[in-house]
Amino acid sequence: MTPEDLFREPEPDLSGTRHQQDLDVLPYGSWFEVPEQPPAGYPSDETHSAFGGASYLERHWPTQGQIPVGEPLPVVGAVPGHYAPSFLAPPFPVDGTAGTPGAPRPEDPPTIELGPPIPQDVHFPYPQPDPDEGPGPLYVIGDVHGYLDELLAALHQQRLxxxxxxxxxxxxxxxxxxxxTDRGPDGIGVIDLVMQLAAEAAAAGGYCxxxxxxxxxxxxxxxxxGDEPVQSTAGTASFLAAWRLNGGQQHDxxxxxxxxxxxxxxxxxxxxxxxxxxxxxxxxAYLEYGETVADVNEAMHKLLxxxxxxxxxDAFxxxxxxxxFRGQAGTMAAQELLGTYGGYRVVHGHSPIPYLTGADHPEDGTPPHVPGPYIYADELAIAMDGGVTMEGRLLVARLPLN
Structure with missing residues (x-):
């Protein structure tokens, strides 16, 4: 049982979730692992990225004392106001006055669609895209849950x-x-980074x-x-209580x-x-909010x-x-969503791959092994939550996966 199950309702689950006694019947699927030689055009030699926790950084990035004189620092840091990786030197400034050139100052209010405004002195070395130029490669990123350092390492490793x-x-x-957010150390820092990258990507002709x-x-x-009570068949609860039980961080x-x-x-x-x-x-459950992608999104925005x-x-x-999408009924569930909303394959986060495959508790006590994205449901579904909160991986993948 995952922490989010604490406030699950005992009523029948129409989403396809199976009863606990059936969870020993694991889904049939395959792992997408890093090819030895990536296809032409890949900007990186890997398709997924970082192990969760500080252990990945310790194994793969040198500490300050290990960096040769005159060599540039690996992944110099984050956006001002974020928690920078502990190996950074000199200390990363948090006031936007020094350090990263053109860093947005905290008093600059971000725009709604693209994130923080871009200061005038920021230079984007990208020409305006040709109107006839096709779209760039497509990447998806799984659940981050406040692990900002791991996200920075993963994005840098992919050269994003x-x-x-x-x-x-x-x-x-x-x-x-x-x-x-939640469970990891810096959820707000993750949000700030994504908002910043949205603005910078748009200026470069891409998007985030x-x-x-x-x-x-x-x-x-x-x-x-807050603590306003909400009635459910599982008992009286509140959003604040549920958030805390599910890894909510007060500083966020x-x-x-x-x-x-x-x-x-x-x-x-x-x-x-x-x-x-x-x-x-x-x-x-998306089917309960509309019959098209636009309808579902409009319904959610109206609800909020x-x-x-x-x-x-109820939405939560x-x-x-x-x-x-797991088990015998999983293929039919994926087909139903694809038939309604379009596409030929579902790509999702939410369920950590170790839980999805039943490999969340290795007998030898080691962290769960997550080679990469997990393809299952007769290849109609791709799971992207690598379980960074349980020492799995924070996954980044370029689509399509074959």
Whole structure:
């Protein structure tokens, strides 16, 4: 049982989640691992990125004392105000006055669609795209859950950002699959980084976009409703209590600003890109909110803008369901979503791959082994939550996966 199951309703789960006694019947799937020689045009020699926790950084990045004199620092840091990796030297400034050239100052209010405004002295070394030029490569990123250091390392390893933490991928297209906060050390830092990259990518002719996850719903609900009680068949609860039980970090709530709320509230729930149906949750609950991608997104935006606590709680409960695409009924569930919203393959986060495959508790006590994205449901679904919160991996993948 995952922490999010604490507030699951005992009513029948229409999303395809199976009963606990059936979970020993594991899904049939395959791992997408890094090819020895990447196809031509890949900007990096890997398709997925970093192990969770500081252990990855310790193994793969030199400490200050290990860096040769005159050599540049690896991944010099983050956006001002973020928690920079502990090996950075000199200390990364947090006031935007020094360090990274052109760093946005904290008093600059970000725009809703693209994130923080870009200072005038920032230089983007990209020419304006040719109107006839095709779109850039498409990447998806699984659940981050506040692990900013791991995200920076993963993006840099994929060459989506440069050594200073800025967009370096030109016309590439990037989708985050949701769940930026909770459990990890710096959820607000992750949100700030994604907003910054959205602005920089747009200036380079690409884009960086994000979906709303169930933890965004939970985080916004905790901020909006606090301890206001909500009635459920599982007993009286509140958003704040559920958020805390599911890894909510008080310092994230204290740092949440109105521009963060506005940006999070406008995130889409789903999207279709290059024949991929992008979702956060591996559930069919999306079908309850509309018959098209636009309908679902409009319904979610209206709910967050106008509805009360009971409607919010119901949405959170529905999008916390999981495992719709595993087991014998999983292929049919994936086909139903694809038939309704379009695309030929579902790409989702939400359910950590070790839970999805039943490999979350290795007998020898080692961290779960996550080679890469997990393809299953007769190759109709790709799982992208590598379980960074349980010492798995923070996954970044270029689509399509074959």
């Amino acid at each position: 950002i440069d050594a200073e933490g800025h967009w370096s991928a030109g016309r590439s297209r990037v989708w985050f699959l949701g769940d930026f 976009r994000a979906l709303m996850g169930n933890h965004e719903l939970l985080f916004l609900g905790a901020a909006k409703f 709530l204290e740092r949440l600003q109105p521009h963060h709320v506005s940006w999070l509230s406008r995130l889409p729930a789903m999207a279709v890109e290059d024949g991929h149906l992008l979702l956060h949750s591996d559930t069919t 803008a106008d509805e009360g606590i009971d409607e919010w709680w 409960r529905k999008f916390t369901k999981r495992f719709a």
